[in-house]
Amino acid sequence: MSISDIHSQTGMNTRSIGWPQVAFGVLLASLLLIPLGIDNAFVSHVFITICLFAALSTAWNIVGGFAGQLSLGHAVFYGIGGYAGVILFNLGVTPWIGMFVGAAVAAVVGMVISYPCFRLKGPFYTLASIAFLEVIRVLSLHFKDMTGGATGMMIDLRLGWTWMVFRERWPSLLIVFGMLLVTLGVAWAIRRSRLGFYLVATRERESAARAAGVRTVRVRLIAVAISSALCAMLGTFHAMYLTYIEPAAMFSLAFSIQIAMFALIGGIGTVAGPLLGAALLVPITEWARASLGASALGLHGFVYGIVLIAFVLFMPNGIMGAIRRFARSGGKAAVEPAQTETGPIVAPAHTVAAPDPDRPGIGQDILKVENLNKRFGGLHVTRDVNFTLREGEVLGLIGPNGAGKTTLFNMISGFLTPDEGKVSLRGVDGQFHQPTNPADFAALGMGRTFQIVQPFAAMTVEENIMVGAFYRHHDERDAREAARETAWRMGLGPLLNAEARGLTIGGLKRLEVARVMAMQPRVLLLDEVMAGINQTDVRRAIDLMLSIRDTGVSIIAIEHVMQAVMSLSDRVIVLASGEVIAEGRPQDVVRDPHVVEAYLGKEFAHAHA
């Protein structure tokens, strides 16, 4: 389920209206024009239902698709909107105001119930969402004074635009079509904005997203709030349309499943998918319900279930997935990446100068690590580690396996809290700060890579790098441009539109660096970016790191490739069993008997002493 739907194939600077956009526009327009043209109550009803479900499903998709949190309790928000609308209606408040009240309540409820559930994954989030739906349904049955209990609530008879209640169908159609347009517009805007990229990044790889400066909890809460507010407004509309509501219908699990199902069938995580799913399925079922009547009780649900199973088995990416595959195989040339004019920026072919700890250009301290201690149970993984990093310096961090290098990285980027000691980072304001979480570290200009690469698998190379670039650029266009530039610089230019999951390990390592470089960090933590890549690439990577260094970035690199450590580092720290056992110029450190012993054992050290 690549997140890039229609628009990514056309790109930003080559944006043109292709046939998918035209087809989508025609479909959308026909949702309004067909029922207005035919002017038949049943046809209008069917189209109102399509618009309603399409809009609900589009709103669901912001949480279920973009953020990847499969809620089967979204009827909660629809129901809240419905009840808010009806209760206020009967108090004499127009639903045009009532729907915003409902939206506000739903947004708050959505955030309150989602916040504790974010650490639940996959089916467990789904279970929690169902449980919340049940609790709210039971409560709505219990508080009869407010909700009317199981008998439900009728709206008082008041007609006209003020009250959103009409004798004819067409005004309702206009309203729900307008709401569908708004919902689609919101989904589209989110999808191509920074928020959308952050949501998908969080879905794909939470830790990598956090390293890229994404405040994962906050972006998810925003998504939930928007999604639930939209569902509530649709709920208000539907309550006015039905003129009668009851808990069993408003807070129904089957209804929630339907909302989610249309998104899956259309293409989960895409903007157009939910509409396609609803437009395909709703007419079939409404027709079956009308023409077969009571004899077909359960028929439409049965068809839904079978269609859902069939899609899951044979077309898990939905209709949009099929369209995309067709478009790709049909016009290969047309979807070839629109490459920018920016040519590859060749790293300066340095003749590697002997590193010098007092090389001019090295400035003041930028990172201070003081008395860092960490224990995992009985294992003391970091013992009293102290060091500083200076501006523009390259610090090599070496040590045998299990020495605690990555743990150290996790602590100086906010992923792990040290038991004792502190990490301070100098901000652009010249002051030292002590951030506590990855996003705060990123905000001060800290970027890191992961030893085990963490690509956003379903995103393209370009989109992966854009997640980093969004850190500096708020506008999608700028971020895309910056990402392309970075990609060419990292030798990923030709792969811009390839999905990250298809990259080789060397490509993934470069992608990892490219993503962090797009953040334009001031301090860069590189965790074994050269492991497992070939000699040519190592040499290229060394040149690249030197060019990064020369732009004034301070680097700490964990590396086992000694060629790189020796030629790059101004200074080397050796870590063994959680302790710093040596520190100094690379050529001195490798001769240090403690270091030799740590790597090769006592006997070897003695034999060569």
Place this chain on the structure above:
Amino acid sequence: MTTFLQVLLNGLMLGGLFAIVAIGLTLIFGIVKVVNFAHGEFLMAGMFVTWLITTRLGLHPYASVIIVVPMMFLLGALTQRVLIQPLMSAEDDHVQIFATVGLSTAMINLALLIFGADIANTPNFGLRTPIEIGPVRVLSGQLYIFIAAIILVAALQLFLKNSQTGRAIRAVAQHRVAAELMGVNVPRIYILSFGLGAACVGLAAVLIAPLYPTSSNIGTYFVLTAFVVVVLGGLGSIPGAFFGALVIGLVDSLSGFYIGSDLREAVVFGIFLLILILKPSGLFGKRMTLSHLS
């Protein structure tokens, strides 16, 4: 005092009922690592078949166990083979969730198509007769369910601990790839396990049918509580599910009596959410791998 004892006993009996429904669910999750959202519908299917056999052939409902349990085993094995197996390697969880959700939706509505919206009462053959135990009383059918739940838990534990197949199942549950490398036929174990889990719920269906009216949505009613029980007891743990069920049975019964019968579901699901959020390994969960946590 007698009332309190009666409420307590009712809670225990209800716990036994929840346990026998939940055991299959936890078994499937523990081994195949799939949350079967159609579990309740398996129960519903089993209850309808029991009703058919009992009313059409005039047999004692318990006699239908000979047909229902193998039938449910087949249904479970088939589900695994046809629906879940192709999705085992799917990268996104949502595919597996939707697969069983789709199955659940299809089954509920198929039942609605075949049997209509009316409820089906299985003749109870005296299983609703109260048995007096001192000052309190239980229905004989409830007592049998309770005993059956204990026997089922013990039998499954013995099977998993001591038999060769049981060892293979546990190996697969702990590490799929390592088990495969040791020569265990993993797909077969999965099919067997899913079948076994479904067979357990088949047994539950036979025992429950004489006590509860069957309808197309009876599964939802039971399975939501079964999810609570399974999470409470630590997912994948069979004894955990049993004790979790007793706890939930007692909570259900006590809150129904002292807080109000219309709010007992809210209490049960409230506890569920608290456990999910605060202690997702379950009340009795040992340090199991928390595959559902990041």
